[in-house]
Amino acid sequence: MQSQPRPSMKEHRQPDAPVPVRVCVRLRPCSKDSEPCVRGLDSRSLELVNWRNAKETFKYQFDTFYGDTATQQDVYCSSVQPILHHLLQGQNASVLAYGPTGAGKTHTMLGSPQQPGVIPRAVRDILHMVREAGCGPDGHNCSYSVSMSYLEVYQEKVLDLLEPSGRDLVLRETPDRSIMVTGLTEQELSSFHDFEKHFLLASRNRTVASTGLNSRSSRSHAALVLRVAQSRPLVPARSAKLQLVDLAGCEDNRLTGNCGLRLRESSVINTSLLVLGKVVDALRLGRPRVPYRDSKLTRLLQDSLGGSAHSVVIAHVAPEQRFYFDTLTTLNFATRSKQVVNKPFAPGALPEPAAEKTLQKENSDKQKQSTSKEGPLVAEKPLGALLPLDQLEPSLVQRVLRLEELERQQGAGHRGLPLLGTPKAERKALLRCLEETQAELEMRQQQKELEAKELLRAASTPEPPQAIVLPMRQVPIPQKRAPPTEDEGILVLKRRSDPGGTENAVPSWELTRCQELMVRGHQKLLELLNQGSTRELLSLKRIGPRTAELIMAWREQHGPFVTLQDLQRMETMTAKKVATLIKANTLDCIQMLLPPGPSALSLFS
Numbered sequence: 001m002q003s004q005p006r007p008s009m010k011e012h013r014q015p016d017a018p019v020p021v022r023v024c025v026r027l028r029p030c031s032k033d034s035e036p037c038v039r040g041l042d043s044r045s046l047e048l049v050n051w052r053n054a055k056e057t058f059k060y061q062f063d064t065f066y067g068d069t070a071t072q073q074d075v076y077c078s079s080v081q082p083i084l085h086h087l088l089q090g091q092n093a094s095v096l097a098y099g100p101t102g103a104g105k106t107h108t109m110l111g112s113p114q115q116p117g118v119i120p121r122a123v124r125d126i127l128h129m130v131r132e133a134g135c136g137p138d139g140h141n142c143s144y145s146v147s148m149s150y151l152e153v154y155q156e157k158v159l160d161l162l163e164p165s166g167r168d169l170v171l172r173e174t175p176d177r178s179i180m181v182t183g184l185t186e187q188e189l190s191s192f193h194d195f196e197k198h199f200l201l202a203s204r205n206r207t208v209a210s211t212g213l214n215s216r217s218s219r220s221h222a223a224l225v226l227r228v229a230q231s232r233p234l235v236p237a238r239s240a241k242l243q244l245v246d247l248a249g250c251e252d253n254r255l256t257g258n259c260g261l262r263l264r265e266s267s268v269i270n271t272s273l274l275v276l277g278k279v280v281d282a283l284r285l286g287r288p289r290v291p292y293r294d295s296k297l298t299r300l301l302q303d304s305l306g307g308s309a310h311s312v313v314i315a316h317v318a319p320e321q322r323f324y325f326d327t328l329t330t331l332n333f334a335t336r337s338k339q340v341v342n343k344p345f346a347p348g349a350l351p352e353p354a355a356e357k358t359l360q361k362e363n364s365d366k367q368k369q370s371t372s373k374e375g376p377l378v379a380e381k382p383l384g385a386l387l388p389l390d391q392l393e394p395s396l397v398q399r400v401l402r403l404e405e406l407e408r409q410q411g412a413g414h415r416g417l418p419l420l421g422t423p424k425a426e427r428k429a430l431l432r433c434l435e436e437t438q439a440e441l442e443m444r445q446q447q448k449e450l451e452a453k454e455l456l457r458a459a460s461t462p463e464p465p466q467a468i469v470l471p472m473r474q475v476p477i478p479q480k481r482a483p484p485t486e487d488e489g490i491l492v493l494k495r496r497s498d499p500g501g502t503e504n505a506v507p508s509w510e511l512t513r514c515q516e517l518m519v520r521g522h523q524k525l526l527e528l529l530n531q532g533s534t535r536e537l538l539s540l541k542r543i544g545p546r547t548a549e550l551i552m553a554w555r556e557q558h559g560p561f562v563t564l565q566d567l568q569r570m571e572t573m574t575a576k577k578v579a580t581l582i583k584a585n586t587l588d589c590i591q592m593l594l595p596p597g598p599s600a601l602s603l604f605s
């Protein structure tokens with residue numbers, strides 16, 4: 001492995017001062033058969049073509065932008081190496097590789113023997129720093145030790161990769177609010193050779209598989225944890241950890257072609273990344289509740305985002321047009337992450353080890369030389385033909401048009417740059433729309449699965465006739481019994497009145513409409529929307545955490561909704577959405593009004 005220059009990037013901050021998460025973006029080289037839709041502008045900015053207007057681009061700026069010619073060393077030296085010295089001061093640090101599948105996360109984190117990535121470089125540097133610091137000339141008699149753990153979060157289970165047992169390990173918060181994994185194996189490292197030995201074996205245990213977009217796609221989020229423990233006479237021992245996280249990539253399964261287990265893995269991955277986005281939003285908007293506990297991944301990353309670590313997010317983008325939507329989502333996630341602020345602290349300050357200073361200076365000189373030799377990190381490349389809608393993948397066009405429609409309904413459709421060129425409020429609304437579209441797609445998928453299960457169950461277990469209340473669209477309407485004027489109402493199965501019937505006669509049944517029930521169902525729904533707690537709102541269909549929050553805020557500001565249609569007055573609620581919400585919940589609300597069990601029958605018989 002090449003020797004690593006160490007740039008003088010150490011932040012001049014007060015100890016324990018808040019530190020924003022550092023966000024970098026890395027662009028993977030474009031495959032030969034495709035035109036890029038994104039390009040770098042300088043060492044901090046890039047632009048992405050605007051799907052609505054071929055003459056415009058969206059511009060983004062980050063702490064660093066690495067173009068497709070940037071080397072592994074560039075990425076490591078300017079983004080990761082500068083945070084390592086905090087470990088010797090007892091503070092935590094984290095590096096998160098984020099991005100869609102196939103965009104180069106594993107390449108950055110792990111690399112190859114020819115192009116080693118962040119992980120081997122960081123291990124080598126830490127071992128070196130620790131060795132130098134232990135016998136430094138500063139007079140402090142301080143000894144350090146380094147250990148490693150390696151885990152993956154697969155299908156919402158935290159699994160030990162060093163000693164795999166298949167057991168789901170428990171995540172716990174320590175009194176200093178750090179997250180620890182109980183029962184996770186730790187291996188002491190005294191040399192780089194030790195690391196290679198353990199890591200290579202453990203890497204074989206990580207779940208990877210071939211998908212339509214990556215022949216070695218990570219099916220789990222993997223975290224290498226390096227713990228630096230220090231002990232000095234008469235001072236309590238303390239330790240700090242470096243988390244190096246290779247996140248699994250979000251996947252568009254229309255592109256991956258996943259099915260079966262791969263599809264299930266993918267859905268769990270996408271859900272955990274959705275929660276990650278929500279955590280970032282909650283932190284940057286200063287919300288009182290941050291949903292760390294909604295997924296194992298976010299619980300594990302609690303230190304790294306909004307916690308006590310010095311964190312770096314390296315967002316990865318793939319330049320090909322078929323990844324356009326993923327690129328847009330990734331860049332928006334990266335933009336939001338820039339607003340997250342961490343509060344690193346160490347129990348008591350340690351003087352800075354002299355060795356670390358020496359290393360910094362040494363590497364700063366080397367870096368200057370290397371930068372001047374290698375030139376800028378961004379390659380000048382022409383953008384490919386911009387994206388006329390008819391050349392985009394149909395599902396993408398659909399999503400894009402839907403977004404445009406939502407935007408138009410909010411009165412922002414005439415503006416050129418929906419995300420960056422618009423005022424903050426509109427931008428927020430658009431991001432919300434994007435998110436809700438994604439959430440809605442997920443919900444639709446879940447609903448389909450539930451419906452399929454329910455059909456299967458119904459087919460296999462014939463049930464005695466009971467009172468059945470079904471939403472109108474699910475029941476074929478017998479023409480004779482449903483007069484055309486009564487096109488609103490709930491269909492109920494009702495025992496036919498039989499005045500002369502005997503006790504043993506088989507009862508006959510008929511389907512009739514009941515408008516009164518529908519009205520009562522709507523009233524119940526309105527009551528829940530006006531008086532329900534967040535939990536009750538979330539129990540309604542088509543209401544996710546964001547909508548529940550909006551409803552609560554609306555009630556507080558404007559008072560109760562007078563009719564269900566008033567929901568349309570909320571931002572992001574369209575007439576269609578409201579209609580779907582009402583349709584999805586009416587039946588449940590009616591059922592809430594009925595006495596439980598077979599006694600419900602008496603209402604109709």
Ligand SMILES: Nc1ncnc2c1ncn2[C@@H]1O[C@H](COP(=O)(O)OP(=O)(O)OP(=O)(O)O)[C@@H](O)[C@H]1O
Pocket residue numbers: 027028029068099100101102103104105106107108214216217218219247248249250316
């Ligand atoms: N900067 C780069 N330079 C050269 N090759 C790259 C670069 N980034 C990625 N690649 C190549 O692209 C392919 C996909 O990269 P990689 O496996 O790292 O993606 P990933 O984001 O980790 O995907 P997944 O989420 O599916 O695991 C690999 O063959 C990798 O070597």
